[in-house]
Amino acid sequence: MTHLIKLVLASLLAFSHCASALLAFPGAEGFGAQSTGGRGGSVYIIVVFAVGGLIKITSRIVVSSHVTIAGQTAPGQGITVYGNGISYSAASNTITRYIRFRMGKIGDSGKDGITIANGENMIFDHVSVSWGRDETFSINGDVSNITISDSIIAQGLETHSCGGLMQSTGGVSIIRTLYIDNQTRNPKVKGINEFVNNVVYNWGGGGGYIAGDSDGPSQANIMNNVFISGPSTTIHPFTRGNANFHTYVSNNYYDPDQDGTLNGFILSPTTENYSAVDFQSARYPYPTVANLLSPTDALAKVRASAGASKSRDSIDNYLINTELGSLGKVGALITDPTTAPINGPGTISGGTAPTDTDKDGIPDSYETAHGLNPNNAADAVAIASNGYMNIENYVNSLV
Ligand SMILES: *[C@@H]1O[C@H](CO)[C@@H](O)[C@H](O)[C@H]1NC(C)=O
Numbered sequence: 001m002t003h004l005i006k007l008v009l010a011s012l013l014a015f016s017h018c019a020s021a022l023l024a025f026p027g028a029e030g031f032g033a034q035s036t037g038g039r040g041g042s043v044y045i046i047v048v049f050a051v052g053g054l055i056k057i058t059s060r061i062v063v064s065s066h067v068t069i070a071g072q073t074a075p076g077q078g079i080t081v082y083g084n085g086i087s088y089s090a091a092s093n094t095i096t097r098y099i100r101f102r103m104g105k106i107g108d109s110g111k112d113g114i115t116i117a118n119g120e121n122m123i124f125d126h127v128s129v130s131w132g133r134d135e136t137f138s139i140n141g142d143v144s145n146i147t148i149s150d151s152i153i154a155q156g157l158e159t160h161s162c163g164g165l166m167q168s169t170g171g172v173s174i175i176r177t178l179y180i181d182n183q184t185r186n187p188k189v190k191g192i193n194e195f196v197n198n199v200v201y202n203w204g205g206g207g208g209y210i211a212g213d214s215d216g217p218s219q220a221n222i223m224n225n226v227f228i229s230g231p232s233t234t235i236h237p238f239t240r241g242n243a244n245f246h247t248y249v250s251n252n253y254y255d256p257d258q259d260g261t262l263n264g265f266i267l268s269p270t271t272e273n274y275s276a277v278d279f280q281s282a283r284y285p286y287p288t289v290a291n292l293l294s295p296t297d298a299l300a301k302v303r304a305s306a307g308a309s310k311s312r313d314s315i316d317n318y319l320i321n322t323e324l325g326s327l328g329k330v331g332a333l334i335t336d337p338t339t340a341p342i343n344g345p346g347t348i349s350g351g352t353a354p355t356d357t358d359k360d361g362i363p364d365s366y367e368t369a370h371g372l373n374p375n376n377a378a379d380a381v382a383i384a385s386n387g388y389m390n391i392e393n394y395v396n397s398l399v
């Protein structure tokens, strides 16, 4: 393994909490937008990658609090973590961007690709996650203030084949994200949720956005999403729910006919198939998005930029272009991602590491251009005038 993973660790001595009012990164949205990631806590960790590639893991990665994983720093085709999945349970304040987590049959049976059983204040942005053996991205428990934005949640493996639960005590925002090729739970929701400008493609017989039947109350906004049936789809995108599921449902587009043309319609109360839920006439005052897209614009946006799209790998290209691009004709639920047409996690080109003389995670060229000292590793974690650490300004400048 030639990948250099640099951990920049420092104690938080001269650091004031005024920075907590900052967004996780410029443009962050949703319930998790104010996660401080590696900017908070008594120890902070920013993970940057000097070289791209495939990192094969056997044990699960467990992410602790106050961590920023900046996958966009990897040159070449970025980073794919292939293997037993990743847990954010019991963490708070994490920022995870531009990275792929692909689990597959080499992961443990019964485990999720990404799991959060408890914790708060996390944002996942431009993350591609696939091939969960239990669920692919699952939130289930005492969990609050989470955003999943501009991501791809794909190909939950048979026999469970799940996108994932989104069951929280506090808020979960799912924004401009693609759910593709999962039999069921795309997602299944309980608690507080906003589901805005997403695309759900080729769900199976379990359903697309499943309103969890629950003893406890749920409050959800389901706005301006796109649901496109594929070869595996046998049921309406909206299923289940009871009177405890309170929801504002607006401007969702459904193309059921699998004919390769975008010729669907906006769902109405008579075509929504949520017979038992409690419909709200006004949306809940959740964070939502700065720019609410029409469903068709959301589809274009997801195609252009969902997932670890700084450089898409063969899997995301296949899912976005061949499957979603077919508008209903191509798609499948899968059991083994190492066989055709997926053929495993592929090769990920490493690229060339930029020169970083002081090895603080910020290349010399950026340091020189921004008045930093390429021979002083301490300046990476210093706070710049805009409130972010210098290294955050560097990683945010990349995307
Ligand atoms: C969630 O975010 C809100 C708004 O920033 C904050 O008031 C609340 O304390 C957060 N909840 C948790 C569990 O951190």
Ligand SMILES: *[C@@H]1O[C@H](CO)[C@@H](O)[C@H](O)[C@H]1NC(C)=O
Binding pocket: 234, 235, 236, 238, 239, 240, 241, 273
């Ligand atoms: C509507 O949802 C119910 C479950 O709530 C499901 O049994 C039914 O098949 C769905 N209808 C259609 C047309 O898919």
Ligand SMILES: *[C@@H]1O[C@H](CO)[C@@H](O)[C@H](O)[C@H]1NC(C)=O
Binding pocket: 154, 155, 156, 157, 158, 159, 160, 161, 162, 180, 181, 182, 183, 184, 204, 332, 333, 334, 335
């Ligand atoms: C998604 O889930 C379904 C149901 O378990 C499964 O049949 C299907 O193979 C899954 N899709 C993929 C692409 O794995």
